[in-house]
Amino acid sequence: MARSVLITGSAGGIGAATAAHFHKMGWKTFATDRREIRPDIDEIGFFRCDVSVPDEVQALFNWLGEQTDALHALVNNAAVQISKPITEMEVEEWDITMASNLRPAFLTIRYGYELLKAAERAAVVNVSSVHAVATSASIAAYAASKGGLLALTRALAIELADDHIRVNAILPGAVDTEMLRSGLGRGHVAGDGVENRLRDLGARTVMGRVGEPDEIAAAIYFLADEEHSSFVTGSALIVDGGATTRLSTE
Secondary structure, eight states, X not given: OOOEEEEESOSSHHHHHHHHHHHHTTOEEEEEESSOOOOSOTTSEXXXXXXTSHHHHHHHHHHHHHHOSOOSEEEEOOOOOOOOOTTTOOHHHHHHHHHHHTHHHXXXXXHHHHHHHHTSSEEEEEEOOGGGTSOOTTOHHHHHHHHHHHHHHHHHHHHTGGGTEEEEEEEEOSBOSHHHHHTTTSSSSXXXXXXXXXXXXXXXXXXXXXXXXXXXXXXXXXXXXXXXXXXXXXXXXXXXXXXXXXXXXO
């Protein structure tokens, strides 16, 4: 019997790559996004939903319960990034960041708990960020939301252990996504134009490049798949090309 997975924030980047990876590995794959952008693979079930809104998340899991009797993995990937100095950020922008990046993990686990428990052995993978452990200027709200998601991961790993639900976080570094490219203008990298800035950012990692969404998808799969990570819970897996291993003063 095929295992089932739900991926939030599936319209592009890491979410789309993750949905495609699970499908390739034979999982019954479901995806959601607040944008009406369906995955390219017809067999992936799609439900449009804003996972920061409780009623919509409830509707999502009502629908999912009609598609499957159990949920073996939940990937909380939906997120936004607003790049501004803290003194210029509006209260509404701060609240949007927290609602989009942190609240959904609470809501999806709150409303998806019964389906996760029904799997008997399930996994939650929260997509945090290296900004949870090492960050930069003009991105405080995003860093705070991703740090909160890491703390929530650890707390839920304890709380859900008796239900055989493992909860882990993945902390991607610079990955070539729409979000990364849109944030390259905040002054932390050199060069004219997106491609030059992307190269400069990649050169700062130990591996000398930025990551690709498929690489993060494979790491998410490792944490979700019981066969690969059955003794891993409450952990933070950093996938950043070695960026956080090098001293900034080097």
